[in-house]
Amino acid sequence: MVFDLAFIWAGLIAFAVLTYVVLDGFDLGIGILFPFGKSEQDRDLMMNSVAPVWDGNETWLVLGGGGLFAVFPLAYAIVMPALYMPITLMLLALVFRGVSFEYRWRTKNKGLWDAAFFGGSVVAALCQGIALGALVQGIEIDGRAYGGGWFDWLTPFSLLTGFAVVVGYGLLGATWLIYKTEHEIQIQMRGYAWWLGAVTLGLIGLVSILTPFQGPEYFQRWFNLPTSVFVMVVPMLMLALTWAFYTGLNDGKDLQPFLSALGFFVVSFIGIGISFYPMMVPPSLTIWDAAAPDSSLAFALVGAVILIPIILVYTAYAYWVFRGKMDPSEGYH
């Protein structure tokens, strides 16, 4: 392990992507659960619970993309054409769901933008999962460019990871609503969370079992000594989180299910990181192959080191300002 600029940046990009998944995951999840809102008031409440924070959450996606462009331009230049279709679909889906936040208040035809919010959220989550699956399976490189075909990303495995992300985000949405709401809608979401949690964990298990067979490197890392001893920490953590999730749910805790569900994502992400390292784009492009020249990495790092902590502080502040339970009676006319 070389602790240099490229390594630090790989860690920062991973942090940005994880933060994106953790933050936008639950607000995409609200969209995924949107049709299950029992009344217009419930749907208003669901959307309002993320309205002040959603665009901040999506900014982490821009940092993931922009950051990759800045410090691993070769990886960006190879991955984006390889995932041309899922990425383009994801962007269009995010357009639909993003504008729904404002549009649905500006028209009598609310159902249209409710559908756009739901559809956009599902497609965006699905495409993100597909992109992840395609990346795990590896991307063919020819010289300094993508060398595969236009539908290489479409495999049973990538569809499985796509589906897993949709369900997982749904779980995050449900547990977020447990935290933010009361009474019937909270009870409803507790019911959903129980099942969504079970299916999410099943899918994480299935993907984890299949992943080592997607490449010999993965297999070695997970099943050969001595690395397998260390990486067993990952399934152990997952078990502990599962326990925390279900006890939290059964004991009627408000925040514990949400934090545990976020934990599922964090631990899965660590698992993926263990599989990938030292690859930036499996199976052949390493972090160091993809890195921009040191002058780029150093300059960008100065900004990141100063600004990311500040961003985290005011993001936390924005969440704190809008903390607590939603009040459904507030704000209407």
Next chain:
Amino acid sequence: MLDGFSAEILARVQFAFTVSFHIIFPAFSIGLASYLAVLNGLWIKTRDETYLTLFNYWKKIFAVAFGMGVVSGIVMSYQFGTNWSVFSDRAGPVVGPLMAYEVLSAFFLEAGFLGIMLFGRERVGERLHMFATAMVAFGTLMSATWILSVNSWMQTPAGFSIAENGQFVPEDWWAIIFNPSFLHRLVHMVLAAYLTTALVVGAVGALHLLRDRTDREARRMFSMAMWMAIIVTPLQIFAGHEHGLNTLEHQPVKIMAMEGHYESHPDGWTPLYLFGIPNDAEQRLDYAVGIPGLGNLIFEHPLDHPTEGLDTIADEDQPPVFIVFWSFRVMVGLGFLMLGLGVWSAWARWRGTLFDAKWLHRASIAMGPTGFVAVLAGWITTEVGRQPFTVYGFLRTSDSLAPVAAPAVAASLVAFIIVYFAVFGAGTYYLLRMMNKRPATPNLGLRDGPIRTAGITPAPQIDPDFIPGE
């Protein structure tokens, strides 16, 4: 449907289409964010309810426009990779970090404080709310700064070397950021955003004045907008001229295209063409109407100073002249119309008829959208004028392309066109409908908007000096 077009031309059309849609929203939100900060500051300072009503009116319009800017901007940050991957690989080490700074110093700032600016007045109190509003405005300006540095570097690259693998390697970040055209472009664009917003605000004010000349909010916003028109337009014309001289120095070929100068004038007396049909095939300006010598004066050269034309430039190094020539004329023409509006309003103000001059109000409404048209025309001039390069003089557009097959690009282009027209068409309709309501209308939509309030602590307990916002 798009058979027969190369992947390159389709990718160029796609980028031009998505970035053109995108720039409309920042051009508006840069100006509007600053206007909101001014309105909120004036409300706190004077406690004149008119300012607060105007703040609450424009903030809802801002929220819709900003949302459209966010989602169309996310598309941009990925399109460099999907469609221009070779450019991304080569130029990424230089332009990538600048964009990363934009995300870190601007996007997060805007998004982080937007929620508080829109819905947080009662929750955080007046002072912090003012701070949040100022941060949003500051964020939009930071964003403009970084992205214009990126664009300017592509126009007038500096401070780099080229590595063996073809990558541009940053050598001097100061020279990269403050590349020769950066400050000119930044000033020109920020003024354009302010002017564009002023014209929209002026048009909305005029609309409501025509309906009711005693409408307090309409009078206030119309007056503020017309001050901007008379002050900013002359500054903008001056800044644009200076920017042109900078382009003449660093990208003379672009100026030749803007001016339709196919032929050289070794003895000076270069004409300034008012009209003409550029004919790239024959390399001449058809039906040209020009004023001899004025070209030299515009370039701030003596009348007998020789000028070179496109006849000194190889065909494959020329931009498409027709687009550049005409988009430039559209921008300049609109600029002088804006100046006319500013002068007219100053005259009416001096006569004391600013709020009664119906034809001035009608003209203001007609001029409402022209800022956007001028911004687009200006960007078309500078971007098409940069062709056939992405990094001027160093990386050709045809060498920047991603290895994506034409049918895939065509399919995504059609999808973007359909989605953008539907989504942003609807958004524009909602914006216009909101602007059509009086500022004093309590509800601009069916409802006021997302409630965005939560919490068990009522606002007055958080802040004893709590003042009801709306």
